[in-house]
Amino acid sequence: MASNTNTNNHSSSTPKVDGYKLNQLIGKGSYGQVFRAEKLGSTDSYAIKCIPLKSLSKNSRNNIISEIAILKNLKHDFIVQMLDFQWDKAFVYLVFEFCAGGELASIIRLRRSFPEEIVQHFLQQLASAMKYLRENNVVHLDLKPQNILITGIQFVRLLNSLQSFNIWRHVILKIADFGFAQYLDSNESIDSLRGSPLYMAPEIFKRQKYDARADLWSIGIILFECLFGRTPLHGMSTAQITQSFRNDQFKINLPVDAISQICYELLKGLLKVDPEKRISFSNFFSHPFIDLEHMPTKESFQKASDILKTGEEQESSGNFKSAFYHFREALLYLMPIYRWGVPSQPTSKSKHKELQSIIVKYMDKAEDLQQKCGLVNISPKMLKQIQSVYNMIDRARDLESKDLHSKSLEKYEIAIEKTFDMLGCLDSKLKGEFFGELQDWITEAEKVKEKIDTEKKEFESSKTIKSADVESEPIVAEDAVKLFATESNPKPDWYLKLKEPSKSNLNAHSKLKHIEIVQKNDELQNPREPSCFVQ
Structure with a gap:
C-alpha cells in the first residue's frame, strides 16, 4: 500500500523507509539506488529503490509516475513484482521482491557464455514475460542483462557452481527496472530517446519514430550476449554505433557455425536493423527455438x-x-x-x-x-x-x-x-x-x-418473421429460437432471442417486440450482437 512518510525530515543522502530497515547497497536502477532491506519484525528480504526527488527533472518525475502506474498492474512469474511504494520530502521509495541471484549481467561476465540449451531456457522465460507485457500494451525500452534479475537460487551458490549444468534448472529470470517503460498500443509509436546504447534499437539511435519492436532488438542483443559472451557492438562508442546504423548496408555479423540453424534464424530475425524486416512479435512468440507451447x-x-x-x-x-x-x-x-x-x-x-x-x-x-x-x-x-x-x-x-x-x-x-x-x-x-x-x-x-x-434449408423456409409470429410466442428473456446460417454468413451459429422491450420502447412502439440476434462461440455462450425491432 502506498503511503506518505513526509513527517520524517530525512536528508537527501540518508533514505529511511517506514517499516523497513535498509541494509547494504546492491545496485543502481534508473534514477536511484537499490538497497537490500528487511521488514521490521521479520527476516524477509526486499529490494528498495530509493529515488532522490531533488535531482529529478520534470521528465524524470513523469517517468517515475509512469513506472509506478505500470508496475502496480503487472504480476507475472518472470517480472519483478513491486509490493509497495512510499514517499517523503526527499525520496520516492519503490519496494520490490528480492532476487537473491543478482543480475544476469554479473553471471555473463563470470561465465562468459552459455550452452545453447541453457540460453533457450532463459529466452523462453523472457519471451513469456514479453508476451504478457504486449498483452498489456507495455513496452520496456531498457531491456539488458543488468535489468534481468535471477531468483530461485542464492548468488553465492550460483557463483560456486557456474560450470555445473544442473544448477541452471533452479534459475528463474525476472525482468526489472521499468523506469523507461511506457504504455504503447501495437499501432502507436514515439520518438523520445530511451535505453542503453549497446542494447538500443537502431531506429531509436537514428531519432526516428519507433514502436514496441524496439524491445525485440534488445532481446536479440541479450540472446547474442548469452551465446557468445559479448554484445555484437562491443567496443564501439555511441558515435560509432550511430554512424553504423545510418549506413543502409550495415548488418550484424552472426557466427553461423557456432549455433544451431534454428537459433541462428531467430537471432537473424531479431537483429534486423530495419524494424519493418525484423521478426514480428507473433512470429517471435511462436518460434520453435522458444517453443512457448x-x-x-x-x-x-x-x-x-x-x-x-x-x-x-x-x-x-x-x-x-x-x-x-x-x-x-x-x-x-x-x-x-x-x-x-x-x-x-x-x-x-x-x-x-x-x-x-x-x-x-x-x-x-x-x-x-x-x-x-x-x-x-x-x-x-x-x-x-x-x-x-x-x-x-x-x-x-x-x-x-x-x-x-x-x-x-x-x-x-x-x-x-x-x-x-x-x-x-x-x-x-x-x-x-x-x-x-x-x-x-x-x-x-x-x-x-x-x-x-439441413439447418440452412430450415432457416430459409422460416426466415420471414412477422409480428403475428412473434406475438404468438411467449416473450421470455431466456427463451431462444435457433436462427441458422445464411449464404452470406455460413459459419457462425446464430440465435434469435425474444425479449420484453424496455418501457421507453413500449411507449413508442406498443406493437413491437424486441428481437436480439446473438452469436454462439467457444469463448462466450451468447455474446450480444446488434438488436433490432420487427413488426
Whole structure:
C-alpha cells in the first residue's frame, strides 16, 4: 500500500523507509539506488529503490509516475513484482521482491557464455514475460542483462557452481527496472530517446519514430550476449554505433557455425536493423527455438496427462498410429518439466523420480508403436506435421459434439488438406494406411456438411418473421429460437432471442417486440450482437 512518510525530515543522502530497515547497497536502477532491506519484525528480504526527488527533472518525475502506474498492474512469474511504494520530502521509495541471484549481467561476465540449451531456457522465460507485457500494451525500452534479475537460487551458490549444468534448472529470470517503460498500443509509436546504447534499437539511435519492436532488438542483443559472451557492438562508442546504423548496408555479423540453424534464424530475425524486416512479435512468440507451447508451467503436466489419456484410449481401440502421436506429443510437454522443473514450484526427489518413470514408460510405448506402424524412418518434422493433423481432427470432433458444425467443418477441411499435402512424402505402405484414415475423415466431414445444409434449408423456409409470429410466442428473456446460417454468413451459429422491450420502447412502439440476434462461440455462450425491432 502506498503511503506518505513526509513527517520524517530525512536528508537527501540518508533514505529511511517506514517499516523497513535498509541494509547494504546492491545496485543502481534508473534514477536511484537499490538497497537490500528487511521488514521490521521479520527476516524477509526486499529490494528498495530509493529515488532522490531533488535531482529529478520534470521528465524524470513523469517517468517515475509512469513506472509506478505500470508496475502496480503487472504480476507475472518472470517480472519483478513491486509490493509497495512510499514517499517523503526527499525520496520516492519503490519496494520490490528480492532476487537473491543478482543480475544476469554479473553471471555473463563470470561465465562468459552459455550452452545453447541453457540460453533457450532463459529466452523462453523472457519471451513469456514479453508476451504478457504486449498483452498489456507495455513496452520496456531498457531491456539488458543488468535489468534481468535471477531468483530461485542464492548468488553465492550460483557463483560456486557456474560450470555445473544442473544448477541452471533452479534459475528463474525476472525482468526489472521499468523506469523507461511506457504504455504503447501495437499501432502507436514515439520518438523520445530511451535505453542503453549497446542494447538500443537502431531506429531509436537514428531519432526516428519507433514502436514496441524496439524491445525485440534488445532481446536479440541479450540472446547474442548469452551465446557468445559479448554484445555484437562491443567496443564501439555511441558515435560509432550511430554512424553504423545510418549506413543502409550495415548488418550484424552472426557466427553461423557456432549455433544451431534454428537459433541462428531467430537471432537473424531479431537483429534486423530495419524494424519493418525484423521478426514480428507473433512470429517471435511462436518460434520453435522458444517453443512457448511446451514451456514447463503449472498447466503443462495437466495437458500431458489429458493427451496420454487420449493416447491410451486410441491404443485400446487399435488406433496405434494415433496413440503413437499422442504419446509423442505428451512427452514434448513432460520432458521440459523433468529437465527444468516448474518455476516457483520446487519438485521433491520422489516426484522427480516419479516423473522420470512416466517419461521412460511412454518413451518405450511410443518406440514400440513406432516400429509396429512402420514409422521408424519418418523425420521429426514430418512427425510433428502428422501430430498436428491428429490434433486438428480431435478438435473438429469436439466442435461437432457441441453442435458447432461450421467451425467443425472448417477444422476437418484444414486437416484433410494437410493430409493430402503429406501423402506424397510418405512411403507406399504408410501412404496406404493414411489414405484409409483420410477416407474416414472425409466421410465425417461430409456428414457435418449435411447437417449444415439441413439447418440452412430450415432457416430459409422460416426466415420471414412477422409480428403475428412473434406475438404468438411467449416473450421470455431466456427463451431462444435457433436462427441458422445464411449464404452470406455460413459459419457462425446464430440465435434469435425474444425479449420484453424496455418501457421507453413500449411507449413508442406498443406493437413491437424486441428481437436480439446473438452469436454462439467457444469463448462466450451468447455474446450480444446488434438488436433490432420487427413488426
